[in-house]
Amino acid sequence: MTHLTQSSTWQQLSQNAAALPHMRELFAQNPARFEQLSVKDCGLLLDYSKNRVDDETLSLLFKLAKEADLPNKISAMFNGDIINNTEGRAVLHTALRSKPEQVIMAEGSNIVPEVQQTLAKMTQFVESVQLGEWKGYTGKTITDVVSIGIGGSFLGPKIVSQALRPYWVKGLNCHFVANVDASSICEKLKNLNAETTLFVMSSKSFGTQETLTNTLSAKDWFLANGGSQSDVAKHFVAVTSNVAKATDFGIDAKNIFPMWDWVGGRYSLWSAIGLPIALLVGMDNFKQLLDGAHQMDNHFANTPLEQNMPVITGMLSVLYGNFHNAQSHVVLTYDHYLRGLPAYFQQLDMESNGKSVMLDGTEVDFSTGPVIWGGEGTNGQHAYHQLLHQGTALIPADFIMPIQSHNPLGEHHNQLASNCFGQTQALMQGRTFDEALAELSGQNLSDTEKALISKHKVMSGNKPSNTILMDKLTPTTLGSLIALYEHRTFVQGAIWQINSFDQWGVELGKLLGNDVLDRIGAENDASELDCSSNALINLYRQGQI
Secondary structure: OOHHHHOHHHHHHHHHHHHOOOHHHHHHHOOOHHHHOEEEEOOEEEEOOOOOOOHHHHHHHHHHHHHOOHHHHHHHHHHOOOOEOOOOEOOOHHHHHOOOOOOOEEOOEEOHHHHHHHHHHHHHHHHHHHOOOOEOOOOOEOOEEEEEOOOHHHHHHHHHHHHOHHHOOOOOEEEEEOOOOHHHHHHHHOOOOHHHEEEEEEOOOOOOHHHHHHHHHHHHHHHHOOOOHHHHHHOEEEEOOOHHHHHHHOOOHHHEEOOOOOOOHHHOOOOHHHHHHHHHHOHHHHHHHHHHHHHHHHHHHHOOHHHOHHHHHHHHHHHHHHHOOOOEEEEEEOOHHHOOHHHHHHHHHHHHHOOOEOOOOOEOOOOOOOEEEEEEHHHHHOOOHHHHHHOOOOOOEEEEEEEEOOOOOOOHHHHHHHHHHHHHHHHHHOEOHHHHHHHOOOOOOOHHHHHHHHHHHOEOOOOOEEEEEEEEOOHHHHHHHHHHHHHHHHHHHHHHOOOOOOOHHHHHHHHHHHHHHHHHHOOOOOOOOOHHHHHHHHHHHHOOO
16 A cells, blocks of 8 residues: 555545535535635635535545645745656746746746747737738738647647637637648638738647647648748747747747747647747737736745635545546536636546656556536536436536636526526535425325436435635636636646656557557558558558448
């Protein structure tokens, strides 16, 4: 057993989890439960009262956090210490939303001036496009942006841009390409005009296979639709560390934006990777997004554990994964603009904490990252919520909703809110057999039929959930919300003593994929591989099964 699972606090948490009464009883015992188990800061309100916790549970969770040295680990991240031990890197995405007067050291130098210089460069570029000063090769202004990336270089900009749709500037649209499937980029390019299209290519190495392939295809399309090699500089910009490759491609060096090793891909939307966001909503709104995240950074770094939103939500995830055998976690957004957020949090959490080895190389003997999934709330209520209410698996849930809508229309938002709050109540309290039977009392059914139907209508309840509210979805509140989940992910990894900032599983898939690609193009068979891979490659070469 690891030291973590042998600790007395771990054992006490296990005992507490088994002995805790139903949440119905916890609420009956404490009418002030909401006031005591909710936190408001950074434009967000977190209600965590509908969780399987009492005072003892929370005390033990915070004790476990302190035993794991969480406060010092938080400080180490913000201070730029090398906490990504397998790659020898600092983890400083928080520096991307720092203030100009701050001093943040990495590798012996203050990195804040470089961050600010990049923001200034982004501002100049964004304004030139939005004001129509940036011209295509025929002198026309830009109407469409195609953002080409993969992983965090794609998902962050896409989801945030989608979430901030009410803030888009007029006259500019953006299309996101990540999948190497040709259908993806072909469908995006079908209705675009090469004279008015700008491509933003995001790849630290300028060699990421999917991103480079899509960018080369975009260039071929551009050249086939009237552009020349000398015109590429007017229609392609890059976010990369490899300036040489980008300039060889035809991109003007002054239109190349930097990336840094101390920023992981899934934490990079705050950097120049966020150029598509800034182009769509303007730099003022982009800076408000950064400010919201900065507010949450300050909250995370300076608030006591007991009132710290990322710490609370992270520790609750540890509680359910390690002491209640919860294998997944659902994120339910009660706002159409936030519909993509579960996919973003899925990458953030699962790529970070999908690990089976601790920092010192010891294999874990406990559950780490859960499966993250979800979608729009009301849609899910008519589908997979059935599993949440009556399935055998325990699935903790996050409900996210703005109190004010960008599109107030009749009773729409009232109904949305009633569904959100009603679902959390139903998950918590459930329905007993006697309650179900009472509901059937007026129906023309026999006692036997009533008893049978009542059994099918029973819901155990005691299903945990968090509710996160904001006054309105704005760039600032969105920044706070995303940073909350970033830090929540860090908290889990700190407790489990794993590295939340590498992704060797992803790297292996890339490596083997490149090897298979070489074999697909070779004349000889792939007999050196396993019989299944060999057979599949040969069938693919034949063009049919």
